[in-house]
Amino acid sequence: MVSLPSVPTRVWQDEAVRSALADWDFGQVSRMVRQLVPLRQEDVAALTGLSQSYLSMLECGDRRLTDVSRVVQFLTGLGTPPDLVRLPLPGISQPADSAPARTAAPAEAPPVAVTPTAPDPVLPWTADRMLSALRLAHTADTAADRPASDANGPVTATATSEVAGADTPRPASGIALNSMIQRWDAEQAEPLRRAAAGTRVSLELCDHLQGTLDELRVMDKGSGSGAVSDLARAHLALVVRVLERSTYDEVTGRKLAAVAADTATQAGWFAFDAGRPDAARAYMLAGLRAAHAAADDRLGAGALSYLAIHGYSSGDPRDAVRAAEAGRRRIERLDAPHLAATLLTRQARGHAAAGEGEAARRALGEAAELCARGRGEDDPHWLYWMNEGEIHGQSGSAHLALGNTARAVESFGHAIRAERNGERRTHGLFLSRAAQAHARAGDLDAACAVGEEAVAIAETVQSARLREHLRDLSADLRRGGSTRRSAVGSRVLTERIAALAS
Structure with missing residues (x-):
C-alpha cells in the first residue's frame, strides 16, 4: 500500500527555499522541495491536489500561482511552516507582525485573511481539543438547523454566527483534511482521565450509551436519517456532557471517547443523508479526533x-x-x-x-x-x-460515474437482487442509480420501471440523499429520447419525484 510522502523539516531551513517563498516564486519552491527531499512531480501533486501538468508548467515558469485559495492549498499540502509566509494558512492564526520582514508578500500579492477551519488541525490533539471539536460540531449543526425567525425576530446570518460562536466549524478544505489526516496519523493519544464533581462513570454506562447509538443505526438503515438525526444530535450532547462533568479512570475514559467518536461519526452520516453536508463534515472531523483520543484505529x-x-x-x-x-x-x-x-x-x-x-x-x-x-x-x-451486494452496488456507481452504462446496469442488477437485510434506504439508492444507468443507456422503459420502485421507497424513507438521486434521474429522463409509451411513463415518474420535494 502506497502512503503519501512528506516534506521533512530540514527542507524549510534551506535559505534558497526561504528566499523563493519570500518572492512568492512557487514554481521554484516546488522544484527545490522535490530536489531536496527528493520527490517526483506526482508526489507533489498528491500532496497539494494540483495536477502534475500544472506543476510542470509552474516549475517551467509557464504558469504563475496567484489565486489565494490555490496558494494556500499548495503551501499547506507541502506542510510549509506558517512562520515562513505572511499568508495565513488554514486553521492557523498568525499575528500580523509574526512573520520575519524578509518573508512579507510582495505588493502584488498582499496578505489575505483566510477563514480558518475548525477543528483546527495544527493545535495539539488533546482531550480538551477533542471535547471542543465535539461541542463545536454540535453547535454548528444546531445553529444551521434553526428556523429563519424566532420570537425575537428574524435570525440573520450574523445572529446565527453569534449563536454558534466565533469558532463555529466550517467545512475543511481538501488540504485542511489532508492536514487532519497527517496529525491523526502522527500524534500520540494523551492519557484520558478526569476527576470532576460528577458521578464516577462505569463501564456499564458506556455500554448503555453505545447500545443507544446502535439502536439509532438500526432505525436509520430502515427509515432514513430524517427519523434519527435529531436523536443522534441529542445523544452526542449527552455523551459530551458525561465526558466533561464526570469522573472516570483511563480505561473508562478511552471507552467513553470511543462512544463519542462513534456517535459523532454517525451524527455526521445522518446529517449528510439529511442534506446538511457542512454539518456532516464537522461531525466527522470531530469523530476523527475522538477516535484518536480513544486510541481506536478502527473508529x-x-x-x-x-x-x-x-x-x-x-x-x-x-x-x-x-x-x-x-x-x-x-x-x-x-x-x-x-x-x-x-x-x-x-x-x-x-x-x-x-x-x-x-x-x-x-x-x-x-x-x-x-x-x-x-x-x-x-x-x-x-x-x-x-457483503457481495454492497460490492456490486458500489461497482455500479463507479461504472456509472465513468460512463460505462452497460456495466453499471449489470452491477446494479446484482446489487438489487442481493439480500439487503432491512436496508430499505440502500435498496432505494441502488434502484435509483440503476434507473439512471438504464436512462443513460437509452432504455427509458426499464428506467421508469426501476425508478417507480425507488420512488415507492423514497415515499416511506426520510432520506434527502435518496430524493437527490431521484432528481438526478428526472434530469436523465428529460434528456433522453422516448417513444410515446415511455414518454407517458417518464412524465408520470417525474411528477411523482417532484411531489417528493413538496
Missing part, C-alpha cells in the same frame, strides 16, 4: 470512510482517495477485511469521480477479494453492510 478509519463519501459526493474526489488510503494504512495490521473492503469501495468511488477508471477497477477488485474472505476478528460490530 478513526470509520470516520475517514464517511469523509470519503462526503468527498466524492461533494465534488472533491481526491479527498475521498486520501481519506480512504489513510484509513487503510492504519488498519493494515488488523484482521479486518470487511473494514478494508469498505474503505476500498469508497476509494474506488473517488477514483471513478476523478475519471481514473483503471485505479477504480483495481480498488473494486481488491475490495471484492477481501469481502469474500468474510468477517475478521478485528472487524467492528458496527460494520453490518459489507
Whole structure:
C-alpha cells in the first residue's frame, strides 16, 4: 500500500527555499522541495491536489500561482511552516507582525485573511481539543438547523454566527483534511482521565450509551436519517456532557471517547443523508479526533470512510482517495477485511469521480477479494453492510460515474437482487442509480420501471440523499429520447419525484 510522502523539516531551513517563498516564486519552491527531499512531480501533486501538468508548467515558469485559495492549498499540502509566509494558512492564526520582514508578500500579492477551519488541525490533539471539536460540531449543526425567525425576530446570518460562536466549524478544505489526516496519523493519544464533581462513570454506562447509538443505526438503515438525526444530535450532547462533568479512570475514559467518536461519526452520516453536508463534515472531523483520543484505529478509519463519501459526493474526489488510503494504512495490521473492503469501495468511488477508471477497477477488485474472505476478528460490530451486494452496488456507481452504462446496469442488477437485510434506504439508492444507468443507456422503459420502485421507497424513507438521486434521474429522463409509451411513463415518474420535494 502506497502512503503519501512528506516534506521533512530540514527542507524549510534551506535559505534558497526561504528566499523563493519570500518572492512568492512557487514554481521554484516546488522544484527545490522535490530536489531536496527528493520527490517526483506526482508526489507533489498528491500532496497539494494540483495536477502534475500544472506543476510542470509552474516549475517551467509557464504558469504563475496567484489565486489565494490555490496558494494556500499548495503551501499547506507541502506542510510549509506558517512562520515562513505572511499568508495565513488554514486553521492557523498568525499575528500580523509574526512573520520575519524578509518573508512579507510582495505588493502584488498582499496578505489575505483566510477563514480558518475548525477543528483546527495544527493545535495539539488533546482531550480538551477533542471535547471542543465535539461541542463545536454540535453547535454548528444546531445553529444551521434553526428556523429563519424566532420570537425575537428574524435570525440573520450574523445572529446565527453569534449563536454558534466565533469558532463555529466550517467545512475543511481538501488540504485542511489532508492536514487532519497527517496529525491523526502522527500524534500520540494523551492519557484520558478526569476527576470532576460528577458521578464516577462505569463501564456499564458506556455500554448503555453505545447500545443507544446502535439502536439509532438500526432505525436509520430502515427509515432514513430524517427519523434519527435529531436523536443522534441529542445523544452526542449527552455523551459530551458525561465526558466533561464526570469522573472516570483511563480505561473508562478511552471507552467513553470511543462512544463519542462513534456517535459523532454517525451524527455526521445522518446529517449528510439529511442534506446538511457542512454539518456532516464537522461531525466527522470531530469523530476523527475522538477516535484518536480513544486510541481506536478502527473508529478513526470509520470516520475517514464517511469523509470519503462526503468527498466524492461533494465534488472533491481526491479527498475521498486520501481519506480512504489513510484509513487503510492504519488498519493494515488488523484482521479486518470487511473494514478494508469498505474503505476500498469508497476509494474506488473517488477514483471513478476523478475519471481514473483503471485505479477504480483495481480498488473494486481488491475490495471484492477481501469481502469474500468474510468477517475478521478485528472487524467492528458496527460494520453490518459489507457483503457481495454492497460490492456490486458500489461497482455500479463507479461504472456509472465513468460512463460505462452497460456495466453499471449489470452491477446494479446484482446489487438489487442481493439480500439487503432491512436496508430499505440502500435498496432505494441502488434502484435509483440503476434507473439512471438504464436512462443513460437509452432504455427509458426499464428506467421508469426501476425508478417507480425507488420512488415507492423514497415515499416511506426520510432520506434527502435518496430524493437527490431521484432528481438526478428526472434530469436523465428529460434528456433522453422516448417513444410515446415511455414518454407517458417518464412524465408520470417525474411528477411523482417532484411531489417528493413538496
